[in-house]
Amino acid sequence: DAGVIQSPRHEVTEMGQEVTLRCKPISGHDYLFWYRQTMMRGLELLIYFNNNVPIDDSGMPEDRFSAKMPNASFSTLKIQPSEPRDSAVYFCASSPGTGSNSNQPQHFGDGTRLSIL
Amino acid sequence: GQQVMQIPQYQHVQEGEDFTTYCNSSTTLSNIQWYKQRPGGHPVFLIQLVKSGEVKKQKRLTFQFGEAKKNSSLHITATQTTDVGTYFCAGRNYGQNFVFGPGTRLSVLP
Numbered sequence: 001d002a003g004v005i006q007s008p009r010h011e012v013t014e015m016g017q018e019v020t021l022r023c024k025p026i027s028g029h030d031y032l033f034w035y036r037q038t039m040m041r042g043l044e045l046l047i048y049f050n051n052n053v054p055i056d057d058s059g060m061p062e063d064r065f066s067a068k069m070p071n072a073s074f075s076t077l078k079i080q081p082s083e084p085r086d087s088a089v090y091f092c093a094s095s096p097g098t099g100s101n102s103n104q105p106q107h108f109g110d111g112t113r114l115s116i117l
Numbered sequence: 118g119q120q121v122m123q124i125p126q127y128q129h130v131q132e133g134e135d136f137t138t139y140c141n142s143s144t145t146l147s148n149i150q151w152y153k154q155r156p157g158g159h160p161v162f163l164i165q166l167v168k169s170g171e172v173k174k175q176k177r178l179t180f181q182f183g184e185a186k187k188n189s190s191l192h193i194t195a196t197q198t199t200d201v202g203t204y205f206c207a208g209r210n211y212g213q214n215f216v217f218g219p220g221t222r223l224s225v226l227p
Binding site for chain 2: 042111
């Protein structure tokens with residue numbers, strides 16, 4: 001069974017450019033999470049979806065960040081315009097679950113290592 | 118809001134020594150999960166604890182949930198080089214989503 005698939009694995013771009021990160025969750029998982037990991041701030045939850053609907057986006061740093069989940073098998077995290085401080089590893093995770101919250105383990109993708117020059 | 122803390126931040130041990138990391142929450146938790154992230158890898162789920170005072174074992178790893186459900190610990194007996202990585206706890210408040218702690222980075226010297 002394929003795990004959570006993220007693309008690209010690495011992205012290097014200049015500040016001001018638009019960055020789009022992609023995620024395919026595990027089939028059948030109702031929850032999808034986007035995290036950002038840095039040495040300074042650790043693992044931060046940016047946003048999560050339940051059945052394709054954004055539930056909590058309070059972790060999204062600012063308006064430059066947006067996330068969508070047009071269907072159950074695909075999600076994007078977009079940064080526009082990008083800044084050097086956005087450099088981090090971005091993880092997507094999914095979990096099964098029902099109802100308004102999930103008690104299940106989260107399955108993480110390999111992450112996208114983003115560098116903004 | 119809910120805060121999850123972990124100590125120590127870093128731990129260096131000689132292979133064969135034991136290791137313990139502690140997780141503390143500012144609020145009572147409904148359940149807690151533990152994850153391991155190898156260097157350059159992604160967090161991988163290890164275990165979930167739900168009951169007050171619960172103890173679970175996975176080979177050399179022992180997980181414990183405090184009686185008050187506000188703290189947890191992970192103990193590794195006789196560490197091996199394969200134990201190297203960062204160990205995260207993630208605590209969930211009733212009705213809320215999981216909050217990850219900052220992690221404990223373990224180095225094992227051969």
